Amino acid sequence: MALFLNDFDRRALLREIETHVRKGTLTVHALCLMINHVHLLCETPLGGLSRIMHDILGNYVSAFNRRHIRSDPSGGRESPDPH
Secondary structure (H helix, E strand, O other), rough: OOOOHHHHHHHHHHHHHHHHHHHHHOOOEEEEEEEEEEEEEEEEEOOHHHHHHHHHHHHHHHHHHOOOOOOOOOOOOOOOOOO
16 A cells, blocks of 8 residues: 655655654654655654654554545545545
């Protein structure tokens, strides 16, 4: 399954990452956005990589699902993507 359907989706994930960079909780050394995954070489000066990635990806996926009219993964029906 594609992680990004368009450039807006790519920018949305980059904004989520940027939020943590600006807070000083994440330092990004390299980043590669692929169609179905992301390569991220980073440091977490304060620790908590798992929590940070959970925040970034959780926020991204929630917004992605709202934008593309998809139901939550807890068993609801998935609507077709209008794009």
